[in-house]
Amino acid sequence: MLAEFGYGVLVVTFLLALYSVGAAIFGYVNKSAALVESARRSMLLTFPLLTVAALSLILLLVRGDFNVQFVYEVTSRSMPTYLKITAWWGGQAGSLLFWSWLMSAFASAATLRKWDRDQEFLPWVIVVANVTLAFFLALNILFENPFARLYQTFDGNIAAYTFAPANSTPITPADGRGLNPLLRHPGMIIHPPMLYLGFVAYVIPFAFAIAALVTGRTDDRWIRVTRRWSLWAWLFLSFGLVLGGRWAYDVLGWGGYWGWDPVEIAAFMPWLTGTAFLHSVMIQEKRGMLKQWNMVLIILTYALVIFGTFLTRSGVLSSVHAFAQSAIGPSFFVFIGVTFVTSIGLLIHRWADLKAEAEMKSMLSREALFLLNNLLFMSVLVVSFWGVIFPLISELFTGQKVTVGPPFYERANSPLFAALMFLMAIAPLSAWGHSTVQTLGRAIWKPAIAAAAITVVTFFTYTQNWIALIGFFLVALVVLVTLYEFWRGARARQKTQGENFFSALAHLTGKNRRRYGGYIIHISMMLMAIGILGIELFQTETQGTIQVGESLRLQGYELVYRDIAQWDDRSTNVNYTRAVMEVYKNDQLVTKLHPRTDYYYEAQQNMTIPGVRSTMADDVYVLLVDWEPASAIGATFKLYINPLVNWLWVGSLLFLVGVIIAAWPEKDPERATVRATRSARQTSAAD
Amino acid sequence: MTETTETPARRGVPLWAQIVIWIGLLGLLLMVGVTLNKRQQGTVQPGDAIPDFTLPLFSGYEYAGKPEVKLSDFRGKVVVINFWASWCKPCEQEAAELQEAWALYEPTGQVIFLGADYVDTEPEARVYLQKYGITFPNGPDMGTRISQLFRIQGVPETYFVDKTGVLRYVQVGPFSSLGQIQAQIELLLAE
Amino acid sequence: MKHTLRFTFFVLLLVLAGLLANPVSAQDGQPPTDDDVNQVAKELYCPVCENVPLDVCATQACAQWRDLIRLKLSQGETESQIKQYFVENYGARVLNEPPREGLNWLAYLVPPVIILIGAGFLVRALRMMKKPVVAAPVKGPSVEAPADDYVARLEEEVKKQK
Known part of the structure; x- marks a missing residue:
């Protein structure tokens, strides 16, 4: 009964979302505040409804109701309860519901704000959010019903049906198939929700942008309202990407974290436009320029979110990450077509209204550098997009399937990333409106000399690889320039306010959170860059089949194979094969590592878990590739030394700190005053 | 914020740019749409005419001494094309039955079996063929061209082409019995 | 030699x-x-x-x-x-990577071409934005006293943030 109830709730929510769209449009056209308010309230109601539907599904998952197809596919009796809950987003149908649930949560949060200053936006924000929501709900209702039950029809076939077909009997398997073992890793439990949070959160700025386009209120109000939204969206998306990398590093046994897989790129592309957007909105806020461009960027971001979701879920691309082929493809395609055409049409229609309010005074001004930054991000986007799409073109026109792999992306993107790093170094030193070579030069020469000194030291002590040296020079330059900025700011405050250095630093950051949070993000990116340079340029590997007592050697490390054991864990239905390896450096025992392979009986799938010893200098990463209990050949191990990769994870933690500082809500005194003066305009909607 | 200047002319998007944008967008959508359509189609369907293809044959598995065969060589015969691979577990379930069926129909001269070895290595493929005592013509699907022609979704898959070169039946997954194979062939032979 | x-x-x-x-x-x-x-x-x-x-x-x-x-x-x-x-x-x-032949050249040529066009647009946009400013900016930077200008800018930006 619970399954039918859950499905019913989904249908009701879907109808409510449609009503909300209709009421909002009708209310806008007829200037009926009451109708718009009704639309707003319906939107708010979708969240509790979807929560109820989600709880029904969770209950089914936890109870192990294997009559329900989704429960059968993603859980099994032996799974712990927390995994049964997170299995919610472990399959296509459930993760679509998860998407919808997040979407309605965010849309509700956005509509709960005070609307007095932007009453005209409200109906259109509701329309955009609810059209998106209704679409995802429709996918659940029509094609991927998480509540469908298994029935055996009269001809003996077993299949899932939303409604019991005639002459059929319900089938309840004794046990489920269990969650894909790859998805049981903690990183994978948080990685998809983080990505979805990022994806969904970008719908809100997009909704406001469309509202601004429709209503013709093309000042920067929409940007100010959604500033924090886009920052949080960006945070979630970035963190989702990093967690995905960590998951790949820990579970996939590639020895790496990023493989330029089309599905990875699908999540990376909205991040690129989102990052460009974060920078270019600052120009619009500060200088009233680039209004058109910001619209382009937010529309692109939304489009890429939807397009990426489509690519991974429709079966157009095949990849390790992709969901199984599914019936949602065509309707998703239509939705993409409609949203793309509508937003671009609207943008072209309003193009002339989005003219700049100020002029550029210098090619070296901060806004000019920001534009260059945008160009570089868009270039990375072009390369990535083309790489993903080209195999389709090739197959279509020549019938030849091709792979576009890492060398393609790395060759094209490395110089672009280097240029971005260079911009990161000089942009903080440039001024809004004007800058000259002289002013820039005066600001940069000290950090530049220090960075060059660091590079020379690196040359003699660490590496002679010139690409690495360029990379390390840029990292050092950016970090030094950014620290120099902190120092300059704090010193200035120290002089004028008479504070001591550290409280000056704290006040400086507190008073201008976005700027200094942004600088912290820059530094964190550089730490990550160290990790990326390390693993990309200095990774070494060796593989060998050895007997107990023998060893593998690489980069001054010696790994001695001591023991291996194999046993079944009856409670979780997993067979473990675990080797013991001693790690020696300079003949000193450093640690013991335990690479293993886990065989999941239910899923009939192997998982290779590396043994990793991590330091800031390098990671010793060893995989148990092959071992047969019966054979006397020994065991095969693959050993990677991944220099500096730990900096990537440390950097991502600092990154989190930076974004939280930048996005932390601050009191908005402006809002209070404006609200007072405009109270006359308040309508019933603001109650 | 301070230096606001009025630009006199309202400049929209120039026509040529609009045209470029719309063509680009439609082109992209069209391409993705066609690909999606292709993916959704699944394998080629009964009733479709199969374009001619050439299958090179492993030595020892030639047809009438020829190192390669064309589909069009077999007009007037019923052609059974089986896609398999030595790494494919389900293929092993049907290997013996296929060979039995071949032994049954080879003397009639009205039926030809072709084994297309999908993404496989020759040494392993030979071990597999020997293990199941397979004697009908077999060869590698060079460059996965033939499997792309049939849009196979996996291995094993078996395609029955009638005497006029039209696809009549598709078996996705292994056969469960010799009778299943016979039934399809008899149907086509009776025409 | x-x-x-x-x-x-x-x-x-x-x-x-x-x-x-x-x-x-x-x-x-x-x-x-x-x-x-x-x-x-x-x-x-x-x-x-x-x-x-x-x-x-x-x-x-x-x-x-x-x-x-x-x-x-x-x-x-x-x-x-x-x-x-x-x-x-x-x-x-x-x-x-796609082998460098025939249609596959598109894979390698299209991105740089688009990026170059984008760069062209950027340069044009910058030129158009950078019209000669008639009146000298009132609170212009005195090149002689960068430190003070810096403080002023900082304070001004902090004020704007509020």
């Missing part, structure tokens, strides 16, 4: 050493190691596990491919010969 000669000789020696060492340990009669096999496999993709490089793919099909690479290495084939064999047998998609 002498110096360059010596340098050339040195380079020649290096090249020669490289040539001798290259056909991966086949000449010296040693069987190819796992590392030799992975070296080749790293740059190949097996259609059975799409988008996962051959050296780390765990499926049976990929294990067979690696065995084949080992066999061919032991027969003295070079890396490019082996790749060529795989392309002929399994199609161009086994390579980690």
